[in-house]
Amino acid sequence: MYFQDLIFSLEKYWTEKGCVLSQPYQSEVGAGTFNPATFLYALSRKNWNTCYVETCKRPKDGRYAENPNRMQQFTQYQVILKPAPSNVQELYLHSLESAGIEIEKHDIRFVEDDWESPTLGASGLGWEVWLDGMEISQFTYFQQLGGIELNVIPVELTYGLERIATFLQGIDSIFDLQMQEGIKWDEIYKEAEYEMCVFNFDQSNTQMLFKQFENYVNEVRRLLEKGLVFPAYDYVIKCSHTFNLLDARGAISPKERGNTILRIRNLSKEVARLYLEKQVNHE
Amino acid sequence: MNNKDLLIELGFEEIPSSYLKPGIETWLDVLMKIFKKNEIRYKKADYYFTPRRYVLHLIGIEEDTEIKTVEITGPPVSIAKTDNGWTKAAIGFAKSQGKSTEDIYFVKKGKNEVCALKIEKKRKGLDEILRENLVKTVEAIRFPKTMIWENSKFRFARPIRWLLILTDNSVIEGVELAGIKSSDFTYGNRAYGNKKLTVKSIDDYFNLMEKNHVMVDQNKRKRTILEEMGNIEKKNNITILKDSDLLDEVNGMIEYPVVLLGQFHNQYTELPEKVVTTAMKQHQRYFSAVNGNNSIAPFFIFVANTDQNSSAIISNNEKVLKSRLEDAYFYYEEDLKIPVEERINIQKEILWHHDLGTIYEKALRVSDIADYLSKLLNFNYDKKELRDIALHLKIDLSTNMIKDGKEFTKLEGYIGSVYAQKLGVNAEMAKIIMEHNLPRFANDRLPETDKGAVFALADRYDTIAGFISKYGIPKGSKDPLGIRRVANAIIEITVDRNWHYDFMAVLMQAASKFDDNYDSHNIYDFFIDRIINFAQNENIRYDIINAIAALRLTDIYDIILRSRTLYRYRKSSEAEFNSLVTGQKRVANILKNIEISCDINPALLIEEQERILYNECLKLDGIIESLLKKRNYTEILNEYFKIRPTIDKFFDDVLVMDKKRELRENRLALMKFLRKLFLKVADFSQIVIEGEK
Numbered sequence: 001m002y003f004q005d006l007i008f009s010l011e012k013y014w015t016e017k018g019c020v021l022s023q024p025y026q027s028e029v030g031a032g033t034f035n036p037a038t039f040l041y042a043l044s045r046k047n048w049n050t051c052y053v054e055t056c057k058r059p060k061d062g063r064y065a066e067n068p069n070r071m072q073q074f075t076q077y078q079v080i081l082k083p084a085p086s087n088v089q090e091l092y093l094h095s096l097e098s099a100g101i102e103i104e105k106h107d108i109r110f111v112e113d114d115w116e117s118p119t120l121g122a123s124g125l126g127w128e129v130w131l132d133g134m135e136i137s138q139f140t141y142f143q144q145l146g147g148i149e150l151n152v153i154p155v156e157l158t159y160g161l162e163r164i165a166t167f168l169q170g171i172d173s174i175f176d177l178q179m180q181e182g183i184k185w186d187e188i189y190k191e192a193e194y195e196m197c198v199f200n201f202d203q204s205n206t207q208m209l210f211k212q213f214e215n216y217v218n219e220v221r222r223l224l225e226k227g228l229v230f231p232a233y234d235y236v237i238k239c240s241h242t243f244n245l246l247d248a249r250g251a252i253s254p255k256e257r258g259n260t261i262l263r264i265r266n267l268s269k270e271v272a273r274l275y276l277e278k279q280v281n282h283e
Numbered sequence: 284m285n286n287k288d289l290l291i292e293l294g295f296e297e298i299p300s301s302y303l304k305p306g307i308e309t310w311l312d313v314l315m316k317i318f319k320k321n322e323i324r325y326k327k328a329d330y331y332f333t334p335r336r337y338v339l340h341l342i343g344i345e346e347d348t349e350i351k352t353v354e355i356t357g358p359p360v361s362i363a364k365t366d367n368g369w370t371k372a373a374i375g376f377a378k379s380q381g382k383s384t385e386d387i388y389f390v391k392k393g394k395n396e397v398c399a400l401k402i403e404k405k406r407k408g409l410d411e412i413l414r415e416n417l418v419k420t421v422e423a424i425r426f427p428k429t430m431i432w433e434n435s436k437f438r439f440a441r442p443i444r445w446l447l448i449l450t451d452n453s454v455i456e457g458v459e460l461a462g463i464k465s466s467d468f469t470y471g472n473r474a475y476g477n478k479k480l481t482v483k484s485i486d487d488y489f490n491l492m493e494k495n496h497v498m499v500d501q502n503k504r505k506r507t508i509l510e511e512m513g514n515i516e517k518k519n520n521i522t523i524l525k526d527s528d529l530l531d532e533v534n535g536m537i538e539y540p541v542v543l544l545g546q547f548h549n550q551y552t553e554l555p556e557k558v559v560t561t562a563m564k565q566h567q568r569y570f571s572a573v574n575g576n577n578s579i580a581p582f583f584i585f586v587a588n589t590d591q592n593s594s595a596i597i598s599n600n601e602k603v604l605k606s607r608l609e610d611a612y613f614y615y616e617e618d619l620k621i622p623v624e625e626r627i628n629i630q631k632e633i634l635w636h637h638d639l640g641t642i643y644e645k646a647l648r649v650s651d652i653a654d655y656l657s658k659l660l661n662f663n664y665d666k667k668e669l670r671d672i673a674l675h676l677k678i679d680l681s682t683n684m685i686k687d688g689k690e691f692t693k694l695e696g697y698i699g700s701v702y703a704q705k706l707g708v709n710a711e712m713a714k715i716i717m718e719h720n721l722p723r724f725a726n727d728r729l730p731e732t733d734k735g736a737v738f739a740l741a742d743r744y745d746t747i748a749g750f751i752s753k754y755g756i757p758k759g760s761k762d763p764l765g766i767r768r769v770a771n772a773i774i775e776i777t778v779d780r781n782w783h784y785d786f787m788a789v790l791m792q793a794a795s796k797f798d799d800n801y802d803s804h805n806i807y808d809f810f811i812d813r814i815i816n817f818a819q820n821e822n823i824r825y826d827i828i829n830a831i832a833a834l835r836l837t838d839i840y841d842i843i844l845r846s847r848t849l850y851r852y853r854k855s856s857e858a859e860f861n862s863l864v865t866g867q868k869r870v871a872n873i874l875k876n877i878e879i880s881c882d883i884n885p886a887l888l889i890e891e892q893e894r895i896l897y898n899e900c901l902k903l904d905g906i907i908e909s910l911l912k913k914r915n916y917t918e919i920l921n922e923y924f925k926i927r928p929t930i931d932k933f934f935d936d937v938l939v940m941d942k943k944r945e946l947r948e949n950r951l952a953l954m955k956f957l958r959k960l961f962l963k964v965a966d967f968s969q970i971v972i973e974g975e976k
Contacts (some may be wrong), residue, residue: 067613069606085431086444086462089296104476105592106599109536112336114428125430126442132599133567133585141432141442153432172602204863214840246321246722 001163003179006099007053010077010159011099014051019079019090022052027234028241030058032158033077033117036233041080042154043145043272044279048082054160057241059200059248065186067260068173072196072283073189075161082154084141086263092139092157100168107132115156119264121147121238121272122130124156136164146272147265200248210251213242213260220267236267286411287450289341290485292469294445295422297334300535302440304501307337307423309486312340313423322347322408331499333538335473338499340485348408355380357398360389373398375602402591408456413448418460437461445469452484461911471495472538474589491843496539496589504540505530507585509652511542512570521572521580526564533568544584545601550581551608551626554615555701557694562607565690569604611691614683623706633681639749639797642680646673648796653741656793659784662733675703675712676719676738695718722772729779736780740789743769748793752801756809777839778817786810789839807835814842823850826971833966841914845964848916863923864970870958871968873939879951887949892929892936899929899958906957907963919964930957 015021022037032054033039040046062072079095081088091111093103110127115125115138126140136156142150145175162174162185169178177185216239223232230260237242243260290434295674296304307330338658357363357376366374368878369384377384380400383487407415426440437443439461446465448455469488475496482488489499496505508530512523534540544660553558556579563569569583583604587596614803621629630642639645650673658663668729679699684691689700699718704710719742721728730736747769757766787807794801811832815825823876836842851859888894903922910919939950961967 040808067610071611086433086442103597104589107474107587107596109588111536112297112298115874124427132596133603134599141430143430151436153430167599184970231872244941253634 001100001168003177004162004163007077008096008167009052009099013095014079019051022050024052024054027226027237029054029237030055030240030244031056031117032034033120033122033156034237036230036253038078038080038156039120039145039274042082042142042235043148044275046082046152047083051079054078059244062197062200064197065190068175071193072200074192077159077161079157080154083152084155088155110139118261120268121265131167132198134163134167136160136162147269148272148276200245204249205248206246206251209246210213212241216242217263217267224270229271229278234263236271239264239267287344288485289409290449290488294335294339294446294470295443296441298440300334300519300532303332303535305382306426307332310337310420310424311339313420317420321412323409332501333497333499335537335538344409346409347406350403353402353404354389355400355402356392360396360398363398379401399417400539409450413455416460417458421460433462435462447482449482449485449488458695460488467646470498474823498539501534505534508540508542510586510664515542515544515584519582521574521582522553523572523584525571526570529564531572533586539588540547540732541587541590542909543585543587543593543597545585545597545604546609547581547583547601547604551582551612551788552581554611555698558611558691558695559608561694562611563604567604618682618702618707623678623703623708625673626681629678629681638753640679645745646676648739648745649673649676652744652789652793653737656741656784656789657737660782665962672712672715672738675708676716676742712837717930722775729776736776739776740773743773744789744793749797751806752794752797756805770810771817774813774817778843781840783838783840785837786839814839818843818846824849826969830965830967830969833969844914845916848920849965852920859924861972863927864967864972866927867961867967870954873954874951874958877951877954879948881948881952883952884949887945890937892933892951893950894931896929897953899926900960907960911963914947917966923961
């Protein structure tokens with residue numbers, strides 16, 4: 001089982017269950033939740049089932065490619081099912097089976113973990129899923145998106161692909177992941193991982209980022225005034241990533257940190273509100 | 284009469300372990316109240332829970348649905364019937380019981396003759412009661428957090444998936460709850476295929492659970508875990524640290540306990556012990572173990588939910604722990620590369636709190652407070668040494684281990700202490716670094732050394748003075764900075780060490796660094812409030828503390844000593860104590876709103892009882908002064924008790940408010956003298972006597 005085979009099997013499993021195959025977003029995101037296929041569509045549509053790969057960037061989590069299990073970029077598999085089916089736990093477990101995990105031979109547990117994205121105003125109740133003690137997925141019944149209480153509840157399943165793949169390949173290190181016959185993760189990504197860490201922690205242009213952040217915030221407001229939801233949301237995503245970069249540099253004091261998160265959350269909320277308003281007008 | 288058993292199983296997706304027990308206890312409680320209301324008796328009620336199910340099992344329910352005739356009485360005949368026939372009162376009475384006035388007959392009730400009716404009463408059957416009330420009882424369960432997941436928007440901790448109601452050999456179907464209907468099935472353990480099982484009877488239910496690897500009884504699971512742990516201990520010659528909170532948490536995470544033993548590389552036992560145990564416990568919920576010599580053993584113990592394929596499960600868990608310990612080891616090695624002096628300097632760049640300066644600045648303030656406090660306590664500490672210690676207290680705040688913001692952050696103080704020793708700081712200072720952080724939570728241990736306690740106090744006086752200067756005294760239930768907790772710790776440490784000092788003076792010394800106008804009156808009241816809270820742990824009531832605080836005493840431990848004495852007296856001789864209080868209330872009342880400027884003139888004491896009282900007061904004054912110096916409050920109270928009959932007699936024989944002004948004022952002056960003698964310990968008039976407003 002190569003890394004890509006894990007993606008193929010999840011893709012096959014979920015599209016056969018009726019999910020639309022969405023694509024990774026082209027902007028830097030910290031989680032699959034940021035993709036409009038989740039944040040906007042799971043908010044507005046009564047029925048929406050989708051699955052996709054998301055490349056996630058979390059600048060603070062990098063370790064200069066020294067720790068084989070922590071990096072600033074990793075891959076999620078994201079599934080949204082709305083409304084949440086009553087057998088969703090079974091569906092999830094079967095998806096693991098389809099990927100080659102013999103679930104009756106392992107200790108699989110649903111352990112309390114209520115997920116929250118402070119910048120998106122998104123939160124829900126659910127679990128982290130353990131596979132023999134290793135956290136492999138986040139499982140969340142959304143209750144709120146963009147600060148708006150949901151009436152029809154979507155469920156979000158997020159798989160940590162590198163972790164599951166190391167498990168399937170019986171190895172300890174993501175560096176050693178077989179991506180395809182004869183080619184490993186470190187041959188493709190390690191150099192980039194190191195350089196991105198140098199950038200995130202030491203070389204990013206703090207002054208420029210601060211300016212950009214303010215520009216992005218203003219752009220969200222301007223676009224919202226024009227009633228352009230999708231472009232405005234693009235700039236919310238940029239705000240969030242810029243904040244993450246500044247945070248990784250330690251350029252934001254603890255007090256400012258809370259303030260900045262709140263500012264971004266307020267923008268997310270306004271996008272969500274305008275979006276729903278426009279949907280109602282369409283109907 | 285019929286004897287029945289009842290079993291209700293509510294099935295759901297995994298509910299957080301800590302929610303389980305309080306939730307099912309409320310459920311049973313609410314159901315019992317409904318049974319009581321419907322006059323249903325039972326012999327025994329048991330409850331069981333796993334992460335996926337709640338089970339209520341009621342044994343020997345007396346179901347009594349036979350028709351019984353009872354007599355119900357109504358209005359007196361005089362009101363019910365006039366010459367013109369039945370009145371509205373009578374018609375209303377009959378109607379309310381579903382009868383007509385023709386059925387009314389008269390009976391004697393006390394002196395009156397009243398209307399009566401014969402009513403056939405049928406009690407509701409169990410079936411009917413459950414259909415009417417079961418949903419309500421589930422709704423009544425409260426959880427810390429709830430969610431919705433289906434159209435009816437039922438709120439629960441996690442989605443409810445099935446409901447099974449069994450009475451003896453029958454199934455009650457069709458009770459609707461959260462979009463599902465009660466039916467005749469349940470599920471087995473998820474780890475063994477999550478089989479859907481049809482249930483026919485209560486006996487059948489328990490058999491099926493056992494066969495399908497579900498141990499519903501939480502107590503039995505816990506016993507099993509402990510038993511298997513015991514076997515592992517014997518086999519491997521180790522002692523497992525059976526953290527009781529962890530044990531309960533783990534027990535609520537499985538349906539079928541299988542205790543497994545994993546190993547990790549010896550290299551990681553070099554890590555500070557608590558780093559290893561925290562890495563295990565915090566995320567992974569593993570138990571740690573020690574060797575015969577009490578050093579950490581390279582083992583971890585965990586509870587799986589299945590007995591299949593154990594060796595693979597163990598080795599996979601070992602990999603997970605290895606990666607966590609690897610991260611900790613990386614931090615540890617990196618951290619120890621930086622010498623202590625550099626750590627102290629780094630503190631100049633790290634904010635302790637955004638409004639209250641850097642860690643370094645805090646250390647300098649703490650050092651001054653420690654110096655001031657130790658002088659009050661007559662310790663002869665070298666000022667330079669105190670400064671040196673203060674600069675070391677928080678060296679761990681800049682370490683990777685603490686900065687990480689995850690599981691190891693809780694080890695603040697401990698990490699500082701361990702690192703300090705590794706980096707060549709002397710053992711005494713290392714101990715102070717650890718102790719200055721105590722207590723970290725309610726009922727935590729307290730500093731053992733004087734210096735540790737001095738710094739624990741100094742650090743907290745600085746924190747509290749800073750926070751109050753910037754954000755004010757916490758009001759209502761809000762206290763985001765935990766200011767109350769800081770004050771609680773100050774009181775705990777002070778009392779624990781039996782230290783007498785002026786806490787307001789220390790607080791004002793600490794506050795002087797923040798150059799603000801302090802409302803010392805309110806801060807004093809805030810502390811008294813915390814002392815009341817502290818004293819409650821010793822069952823000492825608030826009014827005793829308030830009576831003592833009325834004297835505006837600023838010695839925390841002294842306030843506690845006085846309150847303990849008063850509490851003991853109230854408890855052992857309540858009647859006498861109360862009469863002492865009543866006497867003082869009387870004296871205080873007489874003196875209320877009266878200005879007495881004159882001194883007592885012995886020549887004007889014309890009554891015998893007032894002369895006796897005066898002489899006894901003079902004697903008492905001298906005795907109390909010397910007892911106060913020794914803080915012998917027990918003896919002082921004995922003296923108060925001795926003079927009480929004299930006071931009573933005085934009030935019996937002498938009228939204070941005499942018509943003659945000079946006699947009256949002289950007696951008031953005597954009252955003032957008497958009151959002053961009692962005010963040396965507390966304002967007794969403020970003590971609340973039961974039954975009094």
